[in-house]
Amino acid sequence: MKKSFLTFFSLLVFAVMLTAQNSPVGIWKTVDDETGDAKSHVEIYESNGKYYGKVVKLLKAATTTVCNECPGNKKGKPIEGMVIIDNLEPYKYYWANGEILDPKTGKVYGCSAWYENEDYNTLYVRGKHWTGLFRTQTWYRVK
Numbered sequence: 633m634k635k636s637f638l639t640f641f642s643l644l645v646f647a648v649m650l651t652a653q654n655s656p657v658g659i660w661k662t663v664d665d666e667t668g669d670a671k672s673h674v675e676i677y678e679s680n681g682k683y684y685g686k687v688v689k690l691l692k693a694a695t696t697t698v699c700n701e702c703p704g705n706k707k708g709k710p711i712e713g714m715v716i717i718d719n720l721e722p723y724k725y726y727w728a729n730g731e732i733l734d735p736k737t738g739k740v741y742g743c744s745a746w747y748e749n750e751d752y753n754t755l756y757v758r759g760k761h762w763t764g765l766f767r768t769q770t771w772y773r774v775k
Contacts, residue, residue, distance in 0.1 A: 643651050650732055651652050654747070654752065655678070656676045656683055656720075656745055656755055657676055657677055657678055657683070658675070658676060658773055658774070659673050659675045659676075659688065659773070659774040660673065660674050660676060660685075660755055660771040660772065660773055660774060661673055661691075661771060661772045661773075661774050662674055662769060662771050663769060663770055663772070664693065664769070664773065665728075665767055665768065665769045665770070666769050667693070669693035670693055671690070671691055671694050671695075672687050672688075672689060672690050672694060672711075673687070673688050673689040673691070673774055674686065674687055674688065674716065674717070674771070675678050676717065677687045680763055680764070681722075682719050682720060682721055682730070683720040683721075683727055683730070684715055684717055684718060684719075684720070685715065685716055685717030685720075685723060685732075686713065686714065686715045686716070686717075687711050687712055687713065687714050687716055688712070688713075689712065690711060690761070692768065694711070695736060696711065696735065696736060697710060697711055697712065697773075698711065699709055699711050699714060699733075699735045699738065700738075701735075701736070701737055701738025701739075702733065702735065702738045703738060704742065704763070705735070707738075711735045714733075714735065716732060716733040716735060717730055717731070717732050717733075717743060718730055718731045718732075718733075719731060719743075720743060721746060723744075725746070725747070725754075726744060726745060726746035726747075727744060727745045728742070728743075728744040729742075730743040730745075731743055732757065732759045734759065739761075741759030741760055741766075742759070742760040742761075742762075743757065743758065743759055743760075744757075744760070745757045745758070752773070753772065753773040754770060754771070754772060754773070755770075755771045755772075755773070756766075756768055756769070756770055756771075757769050757770075757771055
């Protein structure tokens with residue numbers, strides 16, 4: 633009985649650790665997919681089973697500090713501190729059905745994110761326009 637409890641407990645701890653590693657939660661360095669320049673640090677966090685991303689730091693390559701083209705209540709607001717990823721949901725082995733805001737253009741895209749290998753330090757973030765056009769950025773975990 634004692635041995636089976638320890639085995640069960642060990643498997644439970646392993647499953648929790650594996651799930652935590654697979655999570656996109658953390659701070660990520662964003663890299664412009666056109667120029668290759670690092671632009672910001674985005675903190676991805678979980679709330680009520682969904683994931684959100686907030687700009688926590690702008691880097692030297694950031695082209696603007698204010699979201700002049702943003703829609704709604706984000707228009708004219710500082711980009712640093714702004715939530716740019718909303719409602720990203722776990723789906724199979726990745727995250728999907730969210731939205732991502734491009735602060736430079738003010739456009740909002742459908743969003744998905746995933747890892748392509750098991751080091752969990754490189755996150756691929758895709759913004760998809762309703763027309764079917766998409767662009768994918770590679771983000772790197774900040775240690």
